[in-house]
Amino acid sequence: MADNGFEPKIIVFLCNWCSYGGGDLAGVNREQYPTNVLGIKVMCSSRVSPEHIMESFNDGADGVLITGCHPGDCHYIDGNYKTFRKIGLISKMLEDLGINPKRLRLEWISSAEGGKFAQVMREMTEQIRGLGPLDLKEEVE
Amino acid sequence: MKKDVLIIGGGISGVQSALDLAEKGYEVVLVDRSPSIGGNMVKLDKTFPTNDCSICISAPKMVEASRNDNITILTYSEIKDLIGSAGGFDVKIWKRTKYVDPDICTGCGDCETACPVEVPSEFEQKLSDRKGIYVEFPQSVPLTYTIDYDNCVGCAACERVCDAGAINFLDTSQVIDLEVGSIIVATGYQMMQPDEWREEYGYGKYPDVLNAMEYERLLSASGPTGGKVLKRSDGKPPESVAWIQCVGSRCKQKGMPYCSRVCCMYSTKQASISKGENPDLDTAVYYMDLRAYGKDFQQYYDKAKDKGVRYLRGRPSRVYEQSDGKLAIEYEDTEKGEVKTDVVDMVVLSSAILPSSGNDKLSEILDISLDEYGFFESKDMLTAPVDSTRDGIYLAGCAQSPKDIPDSVSQASGAAARALMPLRDRKRKGRAEKKPERDVSKEEPRIGVFVCHCGKNIANYLDVEEVAEATKNMPGVVHVDDSMFACSEDAQTVIKDAIKEHHLNRIVVSACSPRTHAPLFQDTLEEAGLNRYLFEMSNIRNHCSWVHSDDPEKATEKAKLLTKMAVAKAKRLSALTEEEIDVGDRTLVIGGGPAGMETALSLSRCGQKVTLVEKEAELGGKLRRLNTLFPTDIDAREFADSMAHQVGDEKNIRVILSAEIEDIEGYIGNYTATVNGEEIEVDTIVLATGFKEIEAEERHGYGKDPRVMTQLEFDEALSGGGLGKPENVVFINCVGALEEERPWCCRVGCGNSLKNAKEIKQRYPDANVYILYKDMRVFGKREEEYYMDVEGDDGVIFLRYSTGQEPEVVTGKDKLQLKVHDNLLDEDLEIDADYVVLAMQLEGDESAPILKKMLKISSDPAGFYMEAHAKLRPLELPSEGVYLAGGAHYPKNISDTLAQAEGAASKAMVPMMRGYTKSEGIISVVDDELCSGCKMCISVCPYGAIEHDPEEGVAVITDVLCKGCGSCASVCPIGAIDQKGYENDTIMAMIKAALLEDEVV
């Protein structure tokens, strides 16, 4: 566990139907995870656009996590497939910009997976803590 | 008072029946003898198998009931007299005075502080005290005080401190005359006080022997110990807790012969939650059969075992206190055949579910029968489970027999459907008029923020006041308040008053999950004249206090940020409208088995039009393959014929046999189904597609020898009659079940084997029948009794085997040679069998994967459709307009199936009788000025809701088809499409609020 005293800021997009519910369940089950993650609810993971991700990094996020329903479970049929493709493209874009694509992560979490939700939040925090603070200027250069 | 339906009992069943009827426009009176509605469910900490917080999911239902204009709630009231008949009952209701005027009482609690009288709290199972003036629990509905006349000393301290002047010692009880057309009895259950077990188990003798409801209160965060399990003897946490199952259940001598149906699961829940909170705690459950029979129950039980909960098979003979104060449990380990003694700190008795104490008197007043135990008797347990023995009176929930919550609410909806019969000619209340809305589009944002303590659920782990304080200075925020329970009834009044007083036009509630609670607050906004979309919630409980409970400081900081983000969003909210979509009276019922037929009959009798489609050439489904029906021995085919006949007599039902569904398109109120090439238009759809046996493959010699059959094949052989003269017949239960690949329990296999065993013994009294089982899971009314009956027959031999030690069958000889390891006797047995019958694991029907796609719904790994909510919405699917009945939800016996089918009909009738439903408010919009007509959005829309207008060269959205996923908005290269409620600007503002320290939201 990287404990370098660095407290990263992480924006998490949560789809209303699955992942947000997973977060609710994590709460019900009192699964503990770090406070570094801040959730923004969207109706479907497919609502998240490249602009939202770039804005997050720009404003000081050290990591961005997109969560959605498991393949096949999206409330809007196949929104999560679109998300999957989109995130693939954005990762490439980040690389071009000199941002470590590991700062962007996509996870499928159902509303029954409180444990997984907490686990992902812990992992993501650790991962970003390990990467250290994002210094846009430096990395972009 | 003249109303449509009287409902007696305000537990979850009564509330569900009331809502089902009220939503259809019928006027209901809901009577409860306690000061609050809520019944037993509100006392539970969590519910199995989803670990939902019980009060969190029932409180919104209670509030919903109390807000519905068609529901009149009379608490502290009892039925005194009844005359008349179905369609015209005259009822006298005795409404006891609470000596507190509910219209004036604000629920502030000053009186409670002043009251000098302390008596044991019934709600807390006497584990703590309440005052002489009290509310039962913080979420009580109505949330007003009651003076307990029996214990009041008349000091009038309460009267002196009541600023509102709500207390009136001169108030008197009154008799209310009520006219109704039908009555639903939902009096619930009471948990047995195991006093009788004082000798054996020391209940009432040793302080650390508890009953299950007492333990439930210890677990509850709002209970007497704040959610900490502590020993009554010394106030310390126990190091080991043991649960003893079937205390008073399955026991003729000292209790009830029936199985109470929920104890195995509630103790599994209690043990696994306790273990989860303290992994060092030793937890052990002493059981006879672990009846994890329902949807996801077995998986829940498996998980408890994985967590380390120990399960020991044996019925303890006694519990006694050792000199060191610990409790010794003496029991026979039936798996090993040894008598053992275990020592623990605390013992929980899983006591029986008993009929509610007032049932006797009520049955006399209503002139309806009780069964020998004191539950209300169904007119016919199998064919009319929700009808009482008197016309016009119906039964819901545990009043009829013990049940879990989903079975109770299903039946409660079923009772609501039946209760419509005597009301058929009555006029219903029409569409409610839209409440006038204040136009806020020209106003500057004036945001009101309400921060919730959620009792201690939030306040214990973060500083609520600090969160409220930090919010005060945010631009646009003009009012901040914090409340104990923001969802309580009185808090709604506070919100409404604040909207008026401070001229608020946006509301933020920082509390729990919008998934469960947003609708409630949105209703409050509407009542205060604000559009329901001018509301935002931040979840500082589930996503904060509960998950960061070890770091209050950081949790407080995060709660501030979450609230700030919500404020940023609130500032940008605008009023949205939901279009009303007309819903007519046509239903497509898919599946012509008992569930489908009963749903169709129920709908048709209430005047709805039904198309019933069946893939086979005749109606009947599984009834055509079964011989008799457990637990009654009724002939299945005769039963199918009689149902099919009734269907034939209904002119509102059109039956299509040998039907193939080629396509289904549309949405509620506008479905088009293509069946056998014909297009059929319907408003709602009920899935009653049933279940099927899994492929037997080559299990236990199947396929190699025709004498190895599946249970259904054997039923067919039995009704065919040609079995020869068998000497030995072997039933193997749980084939393909309770194992890694298919962990679930099929729920009906044990009963099926039992009834076929009985049939064989009746036909061939000399034959031996062997039943090889893992756990004998017979749980419904009369099922345990049936089992005892069969077990009493010497010619039926029960052998217990375990997963991994599956019986082997050698085929090809004169007789089938079966080898099995009996783990009760711990020996290998060989049996020469004439027939080996495999009670196969069951899974969803093969149509599920196809229908799932067409209707855009999902199913679980077993192929059963996923209901909208496992506990409280078992009959509905997440998308409105599609409902579930029978085995499509999960296999169940015929009486549960029929009750559920009536319930599904009731659910489908809600929008149909109301005549409309509403479309989404959150949909996408195109800015014509910006749109370049690139069609990117069209390619991503999963609903075909966007079209290209060639004339204007822009994208056009059909509002009712848009479901509001927002994927179009995320792909538009120039930002010409936006999603209402989740506009690009809004999301950007939330990001900024989260990340930029001094960002002005």
Ligand code: FES
């Ligand atoms: S709704 Fe969850 S990903 Fe689409």
